[in-house]
Amino acid sequence: MPLEDFAGEMDRCSQCSYCKWIPFDQMKSWRFAKNCPSIAYYNFNSYSARGRYAVARSLIRGQIGYTDTLRRIIFTCLTCGSCDVSCKVCRYNLEPLEMVRELKFRAVEDGQGLDAHVAVIESVRKDQNTMSQPRAQRGDWADGLDVPRLPREKAEVVFHAGCRYSYDPALHAAARAAVTLLKNAGIRVGIMGEREMCCGGRIYSMGYRDEFTRLARANFKAWADAGVKTVVTSCADGYHAFKRLYPRLGLQVEVLHTVEFIARLLEEGKIPFRSSVPLTVTYHDPCHLGRQGEPYVPWDGVEKKILNQIIVYEPRRPRYNGAWGVYDPPRAVLRAIPGIELVEMERIREYSWCCGAGGGVREVYPEFSMWTAAERLTEAKATGAEALVSACPWCERNFLDAMDGNGEPVQVCDIVDLVWKATR
């Protein structure tokens, strides 16, 4: 949908600034009330969803041109979707997240992509990953793991590690543990190894729609060729791409996050715990597993008006307001682990604070990205928890990197790490 198609929304934005705050009903303190990292950091109204609506309107009307400031306004959006959630507490006919994605696409189409992002695209084109690493090393994380290598071997379930898990040695253990847990639970799960390709989610959120489409189609074909029916991943970014973005291109496959799969297996008694993990933890809902992890609902409808001037959709359009994200399975898993005590931060579930890694921000605005992560670390420490647990390697990496110079360290780990420990 081109940016011009959002012209109605640009005029209909309430200008209420709800997009700058978590849903007010959920506020428990002054300190942890904000939801949008970009306006919390940069402060000018332009860095919020309502601001970006205004900026987009000026852009399509030719009232402004591209400047460094405009590029920064556009590309500091993490596409975390928290603005979308807050807006939709009241509004049923605005899609701020979709609009800002479209704004990024427009900027890239207009040749205004940022150099650091361009470098990422080049890496994706050359080596099918966002990390500027050789493709040949993509499967190294799984060395020694006795699981089918697709497509040489076939399996209906594929574990998609993702670029971050593949190339970040500090996080390899969690990926290995995920695969091993599934295998030990009797699941025939394969991996693509060096043949795995980037999901495209990150570059989509940077504004590179065409490149994303190429990757999506390539991945889908690779799975089809390998007989895959279910894709499992421990990366929330990948999860979101496969579950919510691929179907828009008509590419549908069953998608599960590892934590969903583990929750199911625990219920079936297929993951026995042998040890206690005495740890107080707090759980960080990754944006792309939580509020953006809702089921995909196909929709091809039209906008219409009822009662003179009420904007509705025919047929009824899915809201995608974060109501049905994946919040409970990770919590159920944590609560099932012996010894774990789960304490919640103030901003959780659909109104969770972003880790700061998404939208291409980590690559281009490291200070802002680290500040965002540090904010989350502060919030985690305020709970008294010993560990900050998540279900996405990008979140975990950003938290680890933000730890320096941020006071007392706190442990950062993946849910799978804790499950693994409990099975030893």
Place this chain on the structure above:
Amino acid sequence: MPLPKHIYQAFEDIVGPENISDDPAVLDSYRYSLAHTAIHVGPFYDTFTPRGLAVLLPGSTEEVQAIVRLCNKYGIKFKASSTFWSAQGYPSDDNTIQLDMRRMDRILEIDEKNMFAVIEPGVIGATLQAEAMKVGLNTHIQGAGCSCSPLASATSYFGSGPSNLFAGSHYENMLGVEWVMPTGEILRTGALGSGCGWFCGEGPGPSLRAIFRGSTGAKGAMGVFTKCAIKLFPWPGPDKLPVEGIIPAYRVSLPNFRAYTLAFPSWKAWTDAVHLIWETGIGYLAHRQFNMFGRDLKFAMIKILTDPNRTLSDLEELLQDPEVQRVTEESRRDFQIVLAGMTPRDLEWQERALDEILARTGGWKVEAMQEPEIHDWALLYLLRLGHKNLNLVYAGGYDGCFGFLGVPDYGAPNVEEVTEFKREWEKRGAIVAAGGDCMMGPIGGQGGGGTCLWENFTCFDPHDRESVEGTYKFFSACTEYGIKRGWGVGMENWNAAAVGPDGRTPPKEVRDKIHLSAPQPSIYRYQYKIRKAFNPNNLGDAYYETLEDD
């Protein structure tokens, strides 16, 4: 004309390079559409307030003072706003810099014993309430909701909201104020100026708050308010709201709170009950809130808002439901009230008193609103007042007409007449067909009650030229009708002297005509004198209304 470089540099030296911008993209995000919302004029299609010269984000009173002094030196107008949810906060003229007070967002103090808080302009009602609740206190939240600034409401605008009757309006709750005057001096009012504390904003002798805060404040046109003490009120609830439910149907259950929708057989009974509630002194908050969706639509809307599976697309179907129709008819003459017991006996007494009042007036509690999920949703909604974006739920545009600000007997007898008037206009298609009566307002405009306000919500589509222009025609007709009926100019044009169809200050002839037709034109002549004395370089705009005809 852009801000000259040397002046930009001077401002930058005050706030730092990251807190000033004259980039067109930034400036355009500080323009307000007049095809929009609650600005009491227009709407005007595809019309925006002018671009400012620059946007500044000051971080302290000292920075604000330095900025204002510089403005005086160079003759630059300035306009400060906290949350930017109405045209009132934006420049009305060229040669104006915009101050965004967002960075000054600290709650400096909560004095638990003496029940007040000291806040900066960027503090919003929600965060103040959250912090106050931790110590058993609450803040009044103005009608625009908890996303707005209590300081702005108290010092610069209106201050009325659902909790007026128990909490007092922000006009009443304003204590000591720190004011960077239009010339750059700092005035601290009341006890603060004498170095005694924040607890009293009066005197010594006459109260200087009089010059910037009457029925409304100066709406950003007379200097900048940098700190304010706000009286709080008791919160007999937990230190955090135990919110449940799936978005957007959040709800809260609090054992010593009750949220009722009361309905009455006649408007006389309605007004009788209101008076009895006031003089009995019950009620934690009281408002005719949900009627803003429209008499015909309100219950159906509540069914949507309390069900996470529903959307506006379900509205037409719900309106066909016989049960929805029955409740809609039952709730025709209604308002909401929340009771909160400081002790179990207190709650019991209030419940009994309310039942007695209902018995005497023939009113009743609408049972459908007592269904637990709806009750708990309504309770949370009214306490936190964090869903005021619903004013714009239908299509993103709304404003209010008529108003009838006065004692209940002033407005209530006119409800059906105004309803019919609006219903006829709804038939023309430009505005949402909501049943004519979309009147919302506080049950008690001030502490202890006494007045009501009947803001008739009018919803339209700001993207649709016909809708906007049709709404404008409707509002013009409202004004004409109101004058003819002796009610005066209604809310639809309360700001007609401050902003015109081009989004800018109207010409003097237009402003003078409006002021001369007021019951007491001299109040604007005095405002002119006050402006001359305190803002001699005239660095604000016409939102501080003046009549200069001596």
Place this chain on the structure above:
Amino acid sequence: MEKKTQLIEILGEEAVLENPPIEESFSLDPTLIPPLRPHFVVKPRNVDEVQKIVLWANQTGTPLVPVSSGPPHFRGDTLPAAPEAVTVDLSGMKRILKVDRRNRLVLIEPGVTYGQLQSELQKHGLRVIMPLLPRSTKSVLAALLEREPPMSPKYHWHVMEPLRSLEVVWGNGDKLYTGSGTFRGEREEDWLEGRVPVLGLGPGQVDYYRIISGAQGTMGIATWASVKCEVFPEVHKLFLVPSATLEPLIDFTYRLLRFRFGDELFILNSTSLATILADRPEHVPSLRDTLPPWVVVVGIAGGQILPRERVQAQESDIRDIAQEFGLQLMPAVPGCRGGDLLKILRQPSGEPYWKIRYKGGMQEIFFLTTLDRTPGYIATMVSAANDYRYPAPDIGVYIQPVHQGVCCHCEFVLPFDRKDGAEIQKTSELFRDASVRLFHQKGYFSRPYGIWAPIVYNADAQTTIALRKVKDIFDPNHVMNPGKLCF
């Protein structure tokens, strides 16, 4: 001679008195700030005459001193500080213009006193919240404009309450209706249509009644006011919570304020209470020794809806709260029965005015603070009294939470024998010194009478500058009570 003729022309001969006798003084005013005698006292009958007087004063450069209350006066604000002044005595304008039961509103002229008003209101089932025992000649409007603290903080929504709209003649001769005073409701159909002057704020963006409030007659003359009323209680009880010291009563009182429990709610020391109760001055010391050193006075009222139940519920709750703080809610204490005290409190003070009852003369010190700071001020006052060998037990203390508990009126009454020159001298010195000490201890003299004015205004330059600008707008020729406040 010419002035007299002009005044007679405006008002008629019977309304103009030249060279009036010196009023008897019961406070230290004449000692502290030697007054000047007014040249005339005039008694206008209506706002038109008031307006003419003010315009005349502007033309002739004559100082005007408005007064609405009858004597005795205590604070010096109604004594001219400039020569050749004319006292504008409004005490004869004493009509109660309208009582509106439904909207709980009354319209009064400036000369209406509390006794007159309460008895009329009671016929309509209403009452006004009242200060503690105003003198019988005290004008209701004057008390409200002076921001006298009412006994019932729960109704004190802000410091101007229960005053609402006004009709004002400014010092420049302009007439203005403040609040919603244009809805004066002069015709019955106006009242029925709800066009009633129920609002105090505005109109517009200026709060006009706050300019004349606390102004000691330096801005203009109010000739009419609307006042918010409460329902006259069907059931009304008064209780006392005694304590040997003040401190235990502070948190208890805070709790009641927090819950908005109690109607009348204030603290007295035994001296104040004894002075209120005593029939004769010589009874004061013994009564003082019988009474508990400190009491919280708690009234509980029930209106027309289930009054008994309301009073019962609150009585039980307040009793429980008192117990929580180790105190007792009592219907009587040695020397005082709540019911008897209630009868006294419902009316203005009997004669002589209670504050002068003990020794014939008195000087008040009052200021605003917060309740928790009051023990500190009492300690200062006692220390100052000791320094001047003034008998500390003679000092009456009255602590009145205001604005629903956000702040607190703290008052000391220093009785003295006004025929004893040495006592006058000692009390004067104590008064001066204590005032300064209390100010430095952050007591806020929001109503700066007499010697307090220079203390306060010298410490707040910006306020002084700003007030003078306001004065220049509303009284450009400075005819209104020159020499008061900072003018």
